Amino acid sequence: xxVTTTSRARLAGGLLAGGLALGSLAGCTVTSENVxxxxxxxTVTLRGDGAEADILGTTLSFGGVEGGRASLSVGxxxxxxxxGESVAAGPLRLECSSVGEDSVELTASLG
Numbered sequence: 787x788x789v790t791t792t793s794r795a796r797l798a799g800g801l802l803a804g805g806l807a808l809g810s811l812a813g814c815t816v817t818s819e820n821v822x823x824x825x826x827x828x829t830v831t832l833r834g835d836g837a838e839a840d841i842l843g844t845t846l847s848f849g850g851v852e853g854g855r856a857s858l859s860v861g862x863x864x865x866x867x868x869x870g871e872s873v874a875a876g877p878l879r880l881e882c883s884s885v886g887e888d889s890v891e892l893t894a895s896l897g
Contacts, residue, residue: 856890
């Protein structure tokens, strides 16, 4: 085997391993603007009534804001949270870091 072939094989193996690692971090998809995930949590901004995100295998829906509280649905569980509050909803723990007139920014983690 030549040096070039060995280098290409190592490069391909490294790219494959990197792609698999990146895929395991991508536990979130979103139909709103902003989402950022680590291995154990996702931070998401949901804007506008009906915005949704698939976070860590669970669908999270935003139902709007009333009286400074964001209404959220996680699977069949309905919860609300105010800025700085943390709530349990289905398999997720939600920490609402910011609640605006028609948006919520939160961090979701399992358990």
